[in-house]
Amino acid sequence: MSSNLEDLYREVILDHYRSPRNRGELEVPPATKTDGFNPLCGDEVTVYLQVDPETDTIVDIKIQGQGCSISQASTSMMSAAVKGQSVDEARKLIRAFKALMSIHEHKLEGESDGSDLASDLEGVRLGDLEALQGVVKFPVRIKCATLSWNTLAQGLDERG
Amino acid sequence: MSSLDVERIRGDFPALQRVVNGRPVVFLDSAASAQKPESVLRAMDDIYRGSYANVHRGVYQMAEEATAAFENGRAKVASFIGAPSRDELIFVRNATEAINLVAYSWGRANLRAGDVVVVSHMEHHANVVPWQMLAAERGIELRWLPVTDDFRLDLTNLEATLDGARLLAITAMSNVLGTINDIRPLADAAHAHDALVLVDACQYVPHLRTDVAAWDADFVAFSAHKMLGPSGIGALWARRELLEAMPPFLGGGEMIRDVRLDGFTTNDLPWKFEAGTPAIVEAVGWGAAIDYLEALGMDAVRDHEERLTRYALDALTDRFPQINIYGPQDVSVRGGAISFLFDDIHAHDISQVLDQHAVCVRAGHHCAKPLMRQLGVPATSRASFYIYNTEAEVDALVVALAEAETFFKV
Structure with missing residues (x-):
């Protein structure tokens, strides 16, 4: 196996792919359900979110859907990372993860000098998620990695 | 061997x-897009370097050369699919545009709420979405021919499905399954129900000898880039009387005979459907691709x-x-x-x-x-x-x- 591929398919990624965390469904309501699609490859993901309105905390999250190892692993890691976090912390994590994927909202391509990356990542502990950094070298796969994060963001937005 | x-x-x-x-x-x-031989690249390069001008416009020699080369490309494409006349061969951007042209022009002139268009489960989105757009706009009904467990077209309910249909829009070869559909019997069945037949031949024309007359098709859509030719050009072939009766698709230069303050009259076929400067060099490249395939x-x-x-x-x-x-x-x-x-x-x-x-x-x-x-x-x-x-x-x-x-x- 070439080193190139091993950059992409790190052991922790394959572990999440083979044993995905937080698979299942939640009852809607009280939980919310959001569907995400990747029109490029046909992958689908459904994110069930249960947020406690008193504490604004994601008390439970469940995932359904199918996809490639990158999308499955990223989804699994996302669910583990945001479960038990406040909505604000989850949003910070979404921004940090997208920065890791070299996606900077409201910036034109080529405009970033790297300082946004630093500010988006500041004070955020990505942990296992950093294993996904290798994806950046394979531009067509970035959408696989970000699908569930975008779906989570949409779910949080729709919740109002 | x-x-x-x-x-x-x-x-x-x-x-x-x-x-x-x-x-x-x-x-x-x-099946997504084919590579190009030297002869295609050279034919296109030669035009750009030596005989490039807009077509059907100038009376100078370079414009005449470009026009002749462009129309020669059309003649080769028409002949390659057994078209009775080169006037029935409309250049478009790709097979998707060819199908959209039919949906927009023929479909909007002829289909009313409740009219039936039959497609199959093995169609490319190009032969699904234009009809769904018409369904949303006009209230036409889409009916589906299913696929069998061994990946062939399921014709069990063909007659009932075609009952009352105005159009059968079907692929000659599935881009996913590889399945070849036998067009002639399908066309016969559709015509018996007074339905027209549109064939998505995008995957078929590059690989098998094609004869649109033997198919008895009414519309055939295909593109150059899957058959060694350049991207950016495709074709719609249709029977002359259909094309003559259809309203134009895009309006502009080239597609008119006359324009006055109070309106316009359309050009002859095929130019009636070719508004604006066409893919001149691509038509020449397509002709070279056909020469290559015919030599083999x-x-x-x-x-x-x-x-x-x-x-x-x-x-x-x-x-x-x-x-x-x-x-x-x-x-x-x-x-x-x-x-x-x-x-x-x-x-x-x-x-x-x-x-x-x-x-x-x-x-x-x-x-x-x-x-x-x-x-x-x-x-x-x-x-x-x-x-x-x-x-x-x-x-x-x-x-x-x-x-x-x-x-x-x-």
Whole structure:
């Protein structure tokens, strides 16, 4: 196996792919359900979110859907990372993860000098998620990695 | 023993000499778009360097040369598909635009709420969405011919499905399954119900001798880029009386005979449907691609692809007992596009490993999501063959797949 591929398919990624965390469904309501699609490859993901309105905390999250190892692993890691976090912390994590994927909202391509990356990542502990950094070298796969994060963001937005 | 001199053919294709990730490229994605031979590149370069001008405009020599070369391209394309007249061959951007032209012009002039258009589950989105747009706008009804368990068109309820239909819009060869549909009996059945027949021949024309008159089709859509020609040009062939009765599609220069303050009159066929400056150089390149294919002979092309497809189907099923192949096993009823899936490995992951071996295959839903839902899979990998592919390249595919299988084994 070439080193190139091993950059992409790190052991922790394959572990999440083979044993995905937080698979299942939640009852809607009280939980919310959001569907995400990747029109490029046909992958689908459904994110069930249960947020406690008193504490604004994601008390439970469940995932359904199918996809490639990158999308499955990223989804699994996302669910583990945001479960038990406040909505604000989850949003910070979404921004940090997208920065890791070299996606900077409201910036034109080529405009970033790297300082946004630093500010988006500041004070955020990505942990296992950093294993996904290798994806950046394979531009067509970035959408696989970000699908569930975008779906989570949409779910949080729709919740109002 | 191949019916084609594949080694000599490969030498004609600059892109096939490329090395990717330290290995010679194995290009197995011609169903998405084919590579181009030197003769096509040279024909296009020559026009740009020597005889380039806008067509049907100037009275100077270069403009006349460009116009002649452009119309010569049209004549070759028309002749290649057995069109009775070159005037019935409309240049468009691609097969998708050809189908949209029919939906927009013929469809809006002829279809009313409740009218039925019949399509099949194995259609490309290009032959689904234009009709769904008409359904949303006009309230036409879409009916679907299903696909059997052995990946053929299910004709059990053909007569009932066609009852009251105005149009049957059907692919001649599925870009996912490789399945070839026998057009003539379908056209006969449709015509018996007073329905017209549109054939999406995008995957068929590059690989098999095509005769639109023998099909008794009414509209045929296809493109240059899958048959060694350039991207950016395709064609709609239709029967003259249909084209004459249809209102124009895009308005502008070239498509008019006269324009006054109070209106316009349309140009003769085929220019009535060709508003604006066309893909001049691409038409010339398409003509050169047809010269190349005709020099090989379409029967020899088909024979080569049938043999290679048989070899690939056997090699894949022998080496990987657990592989799922979505398409007929009988190579006499299929083309050289082979869609496959392993139970536990996503098509994207397969493609990524194959890329390390410089093996280029398509992964995804192949713009055929209704079919993918019927098959119950989100995505497949697809290897597809053309005149320049070899048994050694199939072997390279098998080796790369074996590595992917080891890597992702659960």
